[in-house]
Amino acid sequence: EVQLVESGGGLVQPGGSLRLSCAASGFTFSCYGMAWIRQAPGKGPEWVSGINCGGASTNYRDSVKGRFTITRDNAKNTLYLQMNSLKPEDTAVYYCAKSPTARSNAILGNYGSWGQGTQVTVSS
Numbered sequence: 001e002v003q004l005v006e007s008g009g010g011l012v013q014p015g016g017s018l019r020l021s022c023a024a025s026g027f028t029f030s031c032y033g034m035a036w037i038r039q040a041p042g043k044g045p046e047w048v049s050g051i052n053c054g055g056a057s058t059n060y061r062d063s064v065k066g067r068f069t070i071t072r073d074n075a076k077n078t079l080y081l082q083m084n085s086l087k088p089e090d091t092a093v094y095y096c097a098k099s100p101t102a103r104s105n106a107i108l109g110n111y112g113s114w115g116q117g118t119q120v121t122v123s124s
Contacts, residue, residue, distance in 0.1 A: 022096030033104030050104030
């Protein structure tokens with residue numbers, strides 16, 4: 001059974017930083033692309049960033065480029081999202097999600113396995 005457990009969320013002031021982690025189990029982590037998806041209050045989910053199975057290929061939605069960095073440690077079965085220069089519009093529940101293939105893309109429907117999410121609130 002696929003299990004994804006996010007952590008690292010919290011309350012941070014605008015301009016601050018947070019590092020999210022996602023511990024994966026129940027599948028061969030190193031064989032699958034992964035992604036971060038977020039859902040803001042009252043809005044639908046949106047894809048934030050993705051990484052391929054080996055970690056060499058990453059992609060980001062335009063609004064987070066240059067501020068967020070996705071990485072993975074396949075030895076630890078863990079996915080990360082380093083978020084810098086946070087803005088109030090980054091406030092959302094952040095989920096990690098497993099791709100069905102070795103790659104990752106921005107199509108939300110491809111991601112059948114999500115974690116329970118971690119809340120990120122950016123506010124002064």
